[in-house]
Amino acid sequence: MSPYTSLYTTLDEMDLSNWSKELQTIIPEKLASDGGHGKMTGWKEVLSNLPQITPSHTELKSDVEIGETTDLLDVDRDALIEQLQHFHPWRKGPYKFFGIDINTEWRSDWKWDRVLPHIQPLKGRKVLDIGGGNGYHGWRMVGEGAELVLGIDPTLVFVMQYHVMQRYIGDKKHYVLPIGIEDLPENLQCFDTVFSMGVLYHRRSPLDHLYELRACLRSGGELVLETLVIEGEEGTVLMPEGRYAKMRNVWFFPSIATMELWLRRCGFKNVSCVDVSVTSLEEQRTTEWMTFESLTDFLDPNDQTKTLEGHPAPMRAVFTATAP
DSSP: OOTTHHHHHHHHHTTOHHHHHHHHHHHHHHHHOOTTTTOHHHHHHHHHHSOOOOOSOEEOSSSOEEOOGGGGTTSOHHHHHHHHHTTOOOOEEOEEETTEEEOOSEEHHHHHHHHGGGSOOOTTOEEEEETOTTSHHHHHHHHTTOSEEEEEOOOHHHHHHHHHHHHHHOOTTEEEESOOGGGSOTTOOOEEEEEEESOGGGOSOHHHHHHHHHHHEEEEEEEEEEEEOBSOSTTOEEOOSSOBTTBSSOOOEEBHHHHHHHHHHTTOEEEEEEEEEEOOTTTBOOBTTBOSOOHHHHEETTEEEEETTSSBOOEEEEEEEEOO
16 A cells, blocks of 8 residues: 555545545656666665564654664664665754664754744644655654645655655654645645745745745645845845855845745735744754765855855745735
8 A cells, every 4th residue: 555545535635636646646656766866676675674663652743753772672773774874865854763863964953943933833734845855844743733744855765764754653644745846736725834944045936936835825824934045135136156055956045135025025924034043064964874065065164154155154044924
C-alpha cells in the first residue's frame, strides 16, 4: 500500500478528488525517477531494509524525537547509522532517532522557535508547507495540533528522508510530496495556513510566487513567509548579477519595506514583519550528516558581514499576512 493512500482519502473528503486522482499518477512517476542522479533505486532499497523497531515514544512538539536507544534491542546501531547516511545530505532538522542525533546542516528548530510565537495557532488547521524539505517543520506543525500538513519539495532525497521518519512515526496528518508549487492545481483556496520559508529568492518572479501562495489560501487564511532581505528603504531590491553565497538560482532580495509593499500589492492584508535575524555560523554549518560546503564557505573570510561575492551576508525576515 502506498504511504500516500490515506492522503488521497483525505483529499477526497475535502472535495479535492480531481487533485487526488492527479497525485495518484504524479507521485509514483516522480518516485520512479532518479532525478538525474541515479540514487533512487538505492534509496528505496535502504528504506525497505530499515529494521523493524517499535518506538517507545514519539515527541513532535518540543522537538522531533523518535524512540530511544533501548528500543533498538538487537539492532546494530552502527549499521543503522550507516543506513541513514545513505540519505546524505541531511539539511533540515535536527532529529533524535532512537538515540542517534542526526545533526543536520540547519538548526531548523531555531527558526521554528522564532516563527512560532508570531503565527496563528495551528491547532485544527490545514497547512501547506512550500519547499518544506524533509518535513522537519511539518512534524513540528503536527506537534502544534495541525489537522493536516502537506509539504511539497521536488528534491527527491529530502522526500526519502521524510519516508524514513514516517516509517516509524506513522502519522496520517503529515505528508511530503515530491512536487513543486508549479504542480499544484490553480486556486486551491483550501488551506488555513501556508508557509513559504526560504523559497521566494529562488523564484524568478517573486510577485507571481506571492499570487500562487494567495491562491492556495482560503479567505482569511494566514501566509507565513520567510526570505532573505537586505537593509534599505521601500523600493530597495538586490538582484545579484552572478552568484550569491555561491548560489546560482537566486534572484531578488527585497528590503523589509519593499517586501511588505509586495505583499500589499498582491492583495494581502494585515502585513507584518515579525522577525529579523542574521544567519549565524552556529545555525547553518557543515556536520557529519551534511559534509558539503556550508555558510562558513560562502562568506568572505576577512569580513563575515559579506558573502564571497561582496554582497551583504544572509539576513532573513519572517512576514505574516492574511489572504483577502
